[in-house]
Amino acid sequence: MARYTGAVCRQCRREGKKLFLKGERCFTDKCSVSRRAYAPGQHGQGRKKNSEYGLQLRAKQMTKRYYGVLESQFRHYYELAEKKEGKTGEALLAILESRLDNTVYKLGWASSHAEARQLVSHGHFTVNGRKVNIPSYLTKPGDVISIAEGSRSSVKFKAIFEANASRPVPKYLEVNNDTFEGKVVAVAKREEIALAVDETLIVELYSK
Numbered sequence: 001m002a003r004y005t006g007a008v009c010r011q012c013r014r015e016g017k018k019l020f021l022k023g024e025r026c027f028t029d030k031c032s033v034s035r036r037a038y039a040p041g042q043h044g045q046g047r048k049k050n051s052e053y054g055l056q057l058r059a060k061q062m063t064k065r066y067y068g069v070l071e072s073q074f075r076h077y078y079e080l081a082e083k084k085e086g087k088t089g090e091a092l093l094a095i096l097e098s099r100l101d102n103t104v105y106k107l108g109w110a111s112s113h114a115e116a117r118q119l120v121s122h123g124h125f126t127v128n129g130r131k132v133n134i135p136s137y138l139t140k141p142g143d144v145i146s147i148a149e150g151s152r153s154s155v156k157f158k159a160i161f162e163a164n165a166s167r168p169v170p171k172y173l174e175v176n177n178d179t180f181e182g183k184v185v186a187v188a189k190r191e192e193i194a195l196a197v198d199e200t201l202i203v204e205l206y207s208k
Contacts, residue, residue, distance in 0.1 A: 059201035066195050067096045068113045073136065078206055089199030090190045097172075097188040100127065101135035103145060107175045107182040108164040109157070124151040139184045147180040170194075 050058065064074050081091035096102065101110075101117040104125060110116035117135040119125070125132060126146045127139065139145065151157060161177055169175050170192045175182040190199075 053205075056201040056205035059197050059199070060205055063093075063096070063195065063197050063199070063202060066113070066197075067099065067102060068117060069096070069136075075206075078202070089203045092202065093190065093193050093195065093199055094188045095138065097193055098138045098140065098184070099135065100125070100132060100137040100139055100145070103139050103173065103182070103184065106170055106173055107145065108167050108169060108177075109147065109160060109182070111160060111163055124148050124157075141184050141186050143184045145182045145184070152180050 060074070064070070069077070077095045078088075078092055080095055081088045084091040097106075101113060101120050104110050104120060105113050105116040109125075110119055120135045120137075121133055123131055123133045124147060126148055127137065127143055129144075129146075131148065147157060170188065172184065172186045172188045172192055173182060174185055
């Protein structure tokens, strides 16, 4: 499965804002965006003048990078969103939020999307009692996500719980760390999605 393997801090710097791709590091003074608030590369500190297309492209790239998906998969999600009722941009973000790796991250069971994707791939979670090791699996309201029994007492998860104890959980999810279970209670609404992007720019880009 193809995925980006380069330095993730470069992605945040390119978008000019924190995408929280490095977990706890993003909340410290070591964050690259805080230290070097300009785009990477030889011309990163040059003057920038974004065209309409440039703004649309940046919105799409930032969203792809935040959720850790590549172009073909992102385009597939957009096509799914077009078939749903309501605003296509909001439907697109709701689909991305429903990915299992994102759900695991938002439940506080991983410190970053990348870590969540790795944990899912290694078979640490079940959905409705069945092991699912596909990060792109789309959850739906009513689904119960659990940490696999063999993983619950691991040092890894104890450290994750301690590190993310104070991180808020979105309203469309419920979590009970005592029972190692989380539940999807609703489809994510736009105001519950933390990503600061204008999704209408993505719709405009793909509508051309």
